[in-house]
Amino acid sequence: MDLDFMASTMLTLVAALPMTLALFSLSVIFGGLLALLVVWMRVGGNPVARGFAKGYIFIFRGSPLLIQMFLVFYGLGQFGFIRYSVLWPALREPFVCAVLSLSLCTAGYTAEIFRFGLRSIPAREIEAARAVGMSGFLLTRRILAPIAFRNALPAYSTEVMMMVKSTALASLVTVWEVTGVAQRLIAQTYRTMEVFLCAAAIYLILNFLILQLMAFLEYRLSPHRRAAPLFPAAQQ
Amino acid sequence: MASAPHLSSAPRLSVRNITKSFGTHQVLRGISLDAHDGDVISLLGASGSGKSTFLRCINMLEIADAGEIVVDGETIAMTQRGGRMVPADRGQVDRMRSELGMVFQSFNLWSHMTILENIIEGPVHVLKRPRAECIAEAEALLEKVGIAGKRHAYPAHLSGGQQQRAAIARSLAMKPKVMLFDEPTSALDPELVGEVLRVMRALAEEGMTMLVVTHEMSFARTVSNRVIFMKSGEIDCDGAPDTVFADGASPAFRQFIGNFGG
Amino acid sequence: MTGASGSVKEGIPGMIILQTIGFGPTGWGGLLLVATLMTLCVTAAALFIGMVFGTLIAWAKLSGSRIARAFGSAYTTVFRGVPELLIIYLVYFGGSSLVTAAGSALGYQGFLGLPSFVAGALAVGIISGAYQAEVYRGAFLAIPRGELEAAQAIGMHRTLRFRRIIAPQVLRFAIPGIGNVWQLSLKDSALVSVTGLADLMRTSQIAAGSTRQHFLFFIVGGCLYLVLTSLSDRVFNGAERRANRSMPAGIGQA
Numbered sequence A: 001m002d003l004d005f006m007a008s009t010m011l012t013l014v015a016a017l018p019m020t021l022a023l024f025s026l027s028v029i030f031g032g033l034l035a036l037l038v039v040w041m042r043v044g045g046n047p048v049a050r051g052f053a054k055g056y057i058f059i060f061r062g063s064p065l066l067i068q069m070f071l072v073f074y075g076l077g078q079f080g081f082i083r084y085s086v087l088w089p090a091l092r093e094p095f096v097c098a099v100l101s102l103s104l105c106t107a108g109y110t111a112e113i114f115r116f117g118l119r120s121i122p123a124r125e126i127e128a129a130r131a132v133g134m135s136g137f138l139l140t141r142r143i144l145a146p147i148a149f150r151n152a153l154p155a156y157s158t159e160v161m162m163m164v165k166s167t168a169l170a171s172l173v174t175v176w177e178v179t180g181v182a183q184r185l186i187a188q189t190y191r192t193m194e195v196f197l198c199a200a201a202i203y204l205i206l207n208f209l210i211l212q213l214m215a216f217l218e219y220r221l222s223p224h225r226r227a228a229p230l231f232p233a234a235q236q
Numbered sequence B: 001m002a003s004a005p006h007l008s009s010a011p012r013l014s015v016r017n018i019t020k021s022f023g024t025h026q027v028l029r030g031i032s033l034d035a036h037d038g039d040v041i042s043l044l045g046a047s048g049s050g051k052s053t054f055l056r057c058i059n060m061l062e063i064a065d066a067g068e069i070v071v072d073g074e075t076i077a078m079t080q081r082g083g084r085m086v087p088a089d090r091g092q093v094d095r096m097r098s099e100l101g102m103v104f105q106s107f108n109l110w111s112h113m114t115i116l117e118n119i120i121e122g123p124v125h126v127l128k129r130p131r132a133e134c135i136a137e138a139e140a141l142l143e144k145v146g147i148a149g150k151r152h153a154y155p156a157h158l159s160g161g162q163q164q165r166a167a168i169a170r171s172l173a174m175k176p177k178v179m180l181f182d183e184p185t186s187a188l189d190p191e192l193v194g195e196v197l198r199v200m201r202a203l204a205e206e207g208m209t210m211l212v213v214t215h216e217m218s219f220a221r222t223v224s225n226r227v228i229f230m231k232s233g234e235i236d237c238d239g240a241p242d243t244v245f246a247d248g249a250s251p252a253f254r255q256f257i258g259n260f261g262g
Numbered sequence C: 001m002t003g004a005s006g007s008v009k010e011g012i013p014g015m016i017i018l019q020t021i022g023f024g025p026t027g028w029g030g031l032l033l034v035a036t037l038m039t040l041c042v043t044a045a046a047l048f049i050g051m052v053f054g055t056l057i058a059w060a061k062l063s064g065s066r067i068a069r070a071f072g073s074a075y076t077t078v079f080r081g082v083p084e085l086l087i088i089y090l091v092y093f094g095g096s097s098l099v100t101a102a103g104s105a106l107g108y109q110g111f112l113g114l115p116s117f118v119a120g121a122l123a124v125g126i127i128s129g130a131y132q133a134e135v136y137r138g139a140f141l142a143i144p145r146g147e148l149e150a151a152q153a154i155g156m157h158r159t160l161r162f163r164r165i166i167a168p169q170v171l172r173f174a175i176p177g178i179g180n181v182w183q184l185s186l187k188d189s190a191l192v193s194v195t196g197l198a199d200l201m202r203t204s205q206i207a208a209g210s211t212r213q214h215f216l217f218f219i220v221g222g223c224l225y226l227v228l229t230s231l232s233d234r235v236f237n238g239a240e241r242r243a244n245r246s247m248p249a250g251i252g253q254a
Helices: A003-015 A017-043 A047-062 A065-078 A094-119 A123-131 A136-173 A178-189 A192-221 B051-058 B090-099 B115-126 B131-145 B160-172 B190-205 B217-222 B241-245 B251-258 C002-007 C014-021 C029-062 C066-081 C084-105 C116-142 C145-153 C158-195 C200-211 C214-246
Strands: B013-022 B025-035 B040-045 B066-071 B078-081 B084-087 B100-103 B178-182 B209-213 B226-231 B234-239
Touching (some): A003 A178, A003 A192, A017 A094, A047 A094, A065 A094, A065 C158, A065 C214, A136 A192, A178 A192, A192 C084, B013 B051, B025 B051, B040 B051, B040 B251, B051 B209, B066 B090, B084 B090, B100 B160, B115 B131, B160 B190, B190 B209, B190 B217, B217 B241, B226 B241, B234 B251, C029 C200, C029 C214, C116 C158, C145 C158, C200 C214
Parallel strands (some): B040 B209, B100 B178, B178 B209
Antiparallel strands (some): B013 B066
């Protein structure tokens, strides 16, 4: 194996890493916010909102991300009212389209994950909160959301890892992130294995770091699941 | 050995000097035992005394560190590999196991098969006997253990007592030379224990050779012809129930049965 | 019809839509249907390839050998952690250069491509194998140890035990997991379109490009994917119910 070639490949690929990270972090943030909205509609009392949320989850989890991305990238420009709207300068950008479709898609999966987190809350803990007079937003903020998020965290970690991989699809709408650059290098050099190994290493390290972060978050959020301290006095 | 009634005949099962350790903990410290035709031997002992491990060593679910197992005059060949004893011939072990019936504490019926399928599995696939013949025998066995109506049910749909009776029928279908029972009633609700003990008593009366690890004192006293009490991996006392349960038995055994209020 | 051509750009009348996606001489309906079948075939081939890989890897991960376990973990980590698109490139370009090398060894000059169906099924199969390995491993660990001991105690040798006790139960416990992997592969198979295979994704793209009706055809393609995923959901739910008939009521027979 040619080490010089590997090193220069690595440098070229790492240069595209900020793009991958930007796609990833923006779509995790927007997707997460959108998921909150969808799950709120899904578990709320309004039947129209519930139906819409169900349909949303069904569509975005049931079809491939690539077709969703192409629909946003190629499809939206077909409509005059979009082409002449104030949003068009943004929607014309491949990067915006990629983030938009990544966010829309992950929101569907994340909403389901959050919903299972909510369902795992013991009814007696909600009753206890109501008994002290909590309701509505206060109940959600102090009791429901923290427990649900903690319970949903393992599944959410998996979804976040899937998102790292999904950013690769942005290369198919001409956003030059790591996989896209790798494909270009393969087409230029025909040294598939070397380029693959470099790109794979980047993704695996990225995954590892995210996993560590998630594990740390899980640890911080679950003091109640750890063994009781041996010497309570020593903590004071 | 004073109580063994068949000194003239060769033993059906003979175990010599079995030792077994898990890590640094020595569970069996050299156990020997002969079971002759028709013997019903109850193995008693506190939990941790090694009686279940002993039973599991006999049909090689655990491999003993040293010692010898002889079934019907045939010694299981062992060999050293990587500093551990392993069976020299897997085929011999499988054949020997098919001659020893094992009944487990937690029944261990195969959950994806009906009761009838559980019973004919061994005869059809291990002994390779004709299926129709095996089904006929299986139905007779189900009749005998009293669950003929459940033959097409799955194990999960049966009570614990019914499952254990099915498991006994599964062992009997192999026509074993010796039956090993590993605490067969310990996982059962008290009201279900009786139905399983009745089946075992009937088997004993038919002359089946049985080795029973149990906590049922009345079974040990009235059904078995020999009682062995184990303590920290050794045989503490051994003899006919009348002598062992008599006042002259070892202090450890007296304390043990004292805990049962007997 | 003259008026229709003008309105094509801004949302098209119903008749035209029906003609464009219908089965007539100017319609794409037939091609889309064939493409849907192609997507099904590629996914099915990938599922079977993944079953073979998955079984081997699960076996390696459960084995006593440290090297086999390390290899198994490396496989699942890499092929679940690296973008699917990258793996498709690896198989397609890597496979093609292997085929070309083999060709030139046999005296054939020039580039030989790996057939895109083979490349696609293999790539998605390798990924699916990594997920299936975890499914099978979990399913094996879900078999109560006592049932395996009972099989040993009755004198079953290793292969008989695998065939009669382990395999049927692993398959039963694995059905929901295999269902999930199938859904995943169905969506991954859309990426195979980059190799030029005329699957549902690729055909929607071609139709969209040549009619300039991007929105319409990606919606139609997306709907066909939704039909596939929801139908397969039903099939796997049915299979799960059937396989769980030996479970206590209430757990399997909801």
